[in-house]
Amino acid sequence: MKKINVLVIEDDPFEANLLKDRLEKHQFNVVAMATNLKEALTYYYTEKFDVVIVDIFLNGLPDGIAFAEKINIHKHVLKPFVFLTGHFDRDVFERARITQPYSFLLKPFNELEIIYAIELALEKYMREATWSHTEKDLPENEKHLAFFIKKNNVLHKIYLKDIYYIEVEGRYSKVVVKDEVFLVQYALAELQEKLPRAIFLRSHRNYIVNLKKVKEVHYNDNLILLKDNLKVTLGRTYKNAFLSVYKILK
Secondary structure, X not given: OEOXXXXXXXXXXXHHHHHHHHHHXXXXXXXXXXXXXXXXXXXXXXXXXXXXXXXXXXXXXXXXXXXXXXXXXXXXXXXXXXXXXXXXXXXXXXXXXXXXXXXXXXXXXXXXXXXXXXXXXXXXXXXXXXXXXXXXXXXXXXXHOEEEEEEOOEEEEEEHHHEEEEEEEOXXXXXXXXXXXXXXXXXXXXXXXXXXXXXXXXXXXXXXXXHHHEEEEEOOOOEEEEHHHOEEEOOHHHHHHHHOOOOOOO
């Protein structure tokens, strides 16, 4: 699975390099390190990353907050961010809190606290995220759409395009990608609300299918054959709605 990409905004070279070393030790990828507000905004809109760690004070000014205020203007491209700081008074805290960071971390930072903060930020981002793109928008954007699943104490980045299907697994849902399965603490209906309907469709009360992975539909057998010989059930209740997305030539 792809590594999780992190943008670091920190003006102190020692702190920035220490943070980079700790993140890479835990299999994160630091895509860029900004030292001021201008660099931070440039990297934010040009680099591909999943989460931001930003120091509240940059070069003696609360420019980390200014950064958060500016990126909050464009909610449709907003990425989760975690504030990191060594000191701030109540007024600064209140201004920072209004920007709705996903977490706060105090210096000197604890290695595990950093990792846990990133995990919690990404999990919260996943809970809040909805991919409400129209079918017209999806071809350009779908390859970049992803979420994160924790398995064996590692956060895995899962691209929506790589999912074959999602299945009910007791109180959980089973996300199936090629050669790997992940369990998530979401009901199938809850996941369906988050996924783009132009790509993912319910085929059965126990299944959601990636339409781009469909290879054959065996109508009389109520069976859907996916790429790589994976199979899911086509429920009678969902059959007409599922087949209506295709043009059927007779």
